[in-house]
Amino acid sequence: MPLASIVHLVALVTIAIAVAYRATTWREDHKVPAGRALSLAMVNLFVVYLLGWAPFYWLAYDLLGRIPSLPQVIQHIAWMAMSCYAHLFVIRVSTPIGRMRKRLRFGHGLFAVALPLLLIGYVIGPLRIGLPIVGPSGTHDPGVLVYDLIWETHNIIVLVDIMLVRWRSMAIERTFLRVGVRFMGLGCLIWLLMLIHKVIYQAIVSMGYTLPYEENGVHGIQFLFSAPGVCFLVTGMTIPSWGPRVARYWHRLRAYHQLTPLWEALTPARAAMPGAALRSRNSRLRQRVIGIRDALVGPLRDHLDENTIHLAKQRAMRSGLTEDDAQAVAEAAVIAAAVSAHTNSKAAAPPDHRPPQLRWAQDFDAETAWLVKVSQAYHRSPIVSAIVESLR
Structure with missing residues (x-):
């Protein structure tokens, strides 16, 4: 199988997977104009590549009654619609x-x-001469050239405007949406070069010259532009959906491991608080966060000392740490001191003892991030070990 056909099939499968993935978010997307435009752009991109696959093209040609170039007209309309919807998406997310x-x-x-x-160009071009398909080497007919120039010019104008809109727009606040638009911009730039090459190639052929290579098809060089272009476009169209999920997964995976020093340090206090074995990493992370907080408000509560946290914070501030970093070091120090006291069975504070107010957050991710900061201070800060040693 020629390399161009392999690349085309890989691109077709990739786009089909992306369309199926976008279909899972359609319930939310159709309520938002930008999301709806993005989904429709991907559907039309799939139609473009499906009709660009030779076996399906000739099947569609037979099913449509062998009307000259009709599947190709549908493909070019889908290409224009894809460009139009991608244009509308970028406008909605980038323009003030x-x-x-x-x-x-x-x-x-x-x-x-x-x-x-385009329809007028089709009538005076491919339909007039009964052309089944505009071949990979172009044609000398001026009507076909006019037809090709219409859809190509539309797409060139759209691609240029997409890049101009993105260039002149204000910064997009959502990280993965901003990354997605940038990927789409790279894809548009590559496809813009492809369309400019198409126009030059067809113009030269229409003047009666023959070029030593084919522009598209199984032996054409279009795939050199098309393959990277579609990779950037599909990535840009889908990353606003899956990017945050992947980032959240890796963030929580990293947080799970970063909580290990604090989690293991609290083992003596957690011995009386058995928990069920959990399989998913997200559930285990939640178990760690809740288990740490339970240990602090349970077995260790009466060993948390206000003076210790103040002493540790003063030392941390004097060492040049920021307010947040100093607070994390102070909480790590008071936890370490409490663990030491609990392990050595020291007397608990009197009943009227009021433990120091530790920082906490209602949002799970914010709470996890803070405990990670405390855990890292517990593991790395020399102030923590110095405070515990002085208390001994």
Whole structure:
């Protein structure tokens, strides 16, 4: 199988997986104009590559009554629609509110003008001469050249405007949305080069010259542009959905391991608090966070000393640490002192003892992040070990 066909099939499968993934978020996407535009852009991209696969193209050609180049017209309309929806998506997420309506009208208007022109070009070009498909080496017919220039010009204008809109826009606040738009911009740049090459190639062929290579097809060089372009586009279109999930997974995985020093230090206090064995990493992380807090408000509560936390924080501040870092060191020190007292069976504080107020957060991720900071201070800070040694 030619390399171009292999690349095309890989791209087709990749896009199909991406479309299926986007379908899982359609319930949320269809309520948001930007999400809806992105999903429709991916569906049209899939149609473009499906009709670009030769076996399916000729199957569609037979099913549509062998009307000249009709599947290719559908493919080019889908290509224009894909560009249009990608354009609308970038406008909605990148353009300031005051300019958005004007840019959206431009995107809709451009497609509304190009679509009837494309159909006219089809009638005076491929349909007039009965061409089953515009071949990989182009054609000398001026009507076919006009037809090709219409959809190519539309897409070139759209791709240029996507890059201009992104360049001139304000910064996108959501990290993965910003990354996705940047990936889409790289894909648009590569496809822009591909379309410019198409226009030059077809113009040269229409003037009667023959070039020593094919522009598309199994032996064409289009895949050199198409393959990286579709990789960037698909990544950019999907990363706003899966990027935060992957980042959250890796963040919690890292937090789970970073909590190990504090978790293991509290083992004596947790011995009387058995927990069920959990399988998922997220459940085990939640168990660690809850277990640490339970140990602090349970067995260790009467060993937490206000003076210890104040002494540790003063030392940390004098060493040049920030307020947050000093607070983390102070809490790590008072926990270490409490663990030592509990392990050595020292007398607990009197009943009227009020333990120091430790920092906590209602949000699980924020609470985890703070305990990670305390755990790292417990493991690394020389102030913690010095405080415990002085108390001994």
